[in-house]
Amino acid sequence: MTPRTTAGEHAPDRFSINQMTVKQLPLPELVDACTGLGVRHVGLWREPVRAYGVEDAAKLVRDAGLTVSTLCRGGFLTATDPHARVAAIDDNRAAIDEAAALGTHVLVLVSGGLPPGSRDLAAARERIADALAELAPYAAQRGVRLAIEPLHPMFASDRCVVSTLAQALDLAERFPADQVGVCVDTYHVWWDERAPEQIARAGCGGRIATFQLADWTTPLPEGVLNGRGQLGDGAVDMREWRSYVEAAGYDGPIEVELFNDGLWARDGREVLAETVRRYAQHAVPHGA
Template sequence: MNRLSVNQQTIRQWSLAELVAGCSDAGVANVGLWREPVTEHGLARTARLVRSAGLSVTSLCRGGFFTAAEPAARTAALADNRAAIEQAAELGAPVLVLVSGGLADRPHDLAGARLRVAEALAELGPYAGERGVRLAVEPLHPMFCSDRCVVNTLRQARELVAPLPAEQVGVVVDTYHCWWDPQVYEEIALLGAAGRIALFQAADWVTPLPEGVLVGRGQLGDGHVPLRELLAATDAAGYRGPVEVEIFSEDLWRRPGGEVLRELLGRYRDHLLERPERDGTG
């Protein structure tokens, strides 16, 4: 259980202070934070709050959105990402999660958009490394390619980050986005061999998808994702980091936060922790 991290979006009905207190009371040692509520609460104040509760910040979400071609927009995006890196460093978050961005101002220029992502990573990697923060490219399911993320498979992400130092830029393995990929286990092994797995995130895929798929992720165990198998493969590839549960769900957000957290703890035990071996006594 010491690997479990609760991403802030999973219980977004809680304030940041409520999240810290709830996790601390439940014995959860780690949280994943988002920039908007951190800014609202105050960066320095958030850092003090988390540290005083004895919690670790496993990631900060999010940076990225590198795909604009217009020079002023690109300059603004790079500046925003430098600010995000500095925020992560202040929070002690070792990972800044990056969503690459969609097709932006050139709706048919997919190749160009992906090239601009690569250029941004090359520029920002050293800046992050100097501050003790690792950029983590998160490939999103292909249905998000047009508007949110032009990096859609683990292979794409692996090839994208390959020219850059592994300590500066890695990849997020998010079960919601990668479970469907026929090469998922092969790619996890290759990422591990290259030292590129920066973070493991977990959520389930339910059918039928709720209206508004961005917030239609399932609670652990409610869908089709082989959660335990994907985590086992990631661990076998050498990953020893946190297991961050990030679920965007209107259903969860309508419920009391404490109830969601208690359910999450049980689902984590049931669907992600290794099953104990039978001892032959019955």
């Protein structure tokens, strides 16, 4: 059953829904809801895709006329234990294979936090570079680009030692631009006064692999990871950030990726329709 639509709910052409925003929807239902709302792009996550079956998921989205804007996520490349590092490389190669099977050219990387007992951020970032040296050529062979996503500094210890676009670009620029780029996510970079100039830097080098939207609302929930706000509910000017990436040359899909317990507790189809409306209200340029 497809959701009822109105003209205002028909998705703009570049709108992409990240699967995590409506994770309560099983993949077939998500695809059906996207079709009903005219959504053309979807960002997928590895866990539900593998549960459904990678090849079956690829056929499902392809037959519905959807394109997969990104696959989330690879990464977690900072371990010091040799066995853990081998396992991480193997898992990322598998993620690259899954991205290729789904027909997406972008695998988003959350790089990983500090290993237990470590306080050495610089060494952790160097281990990411070492891992990228192994993974980037393999990804290129599979037609996949690795997108380093900087996360807000509050996640540096446990999830991602790459906290700014400048740090992400410092890593990415060690490799060919068609192999390693960056993910610009408003939730993670809106606070950084240097981010606009770093977006321009990324554009000059052809490094913007994907662009994601989420709002910053306060107070943050107890589970900080799930605090991403619906567009328009917080402090981020979505049109302004869109103007930065477009001035830098990015013209691909624009994903809305929301980790939000309140949204997950609601009907997923309603959340998807609401997200389409909010995108049109807050992220589409005036007069477009």
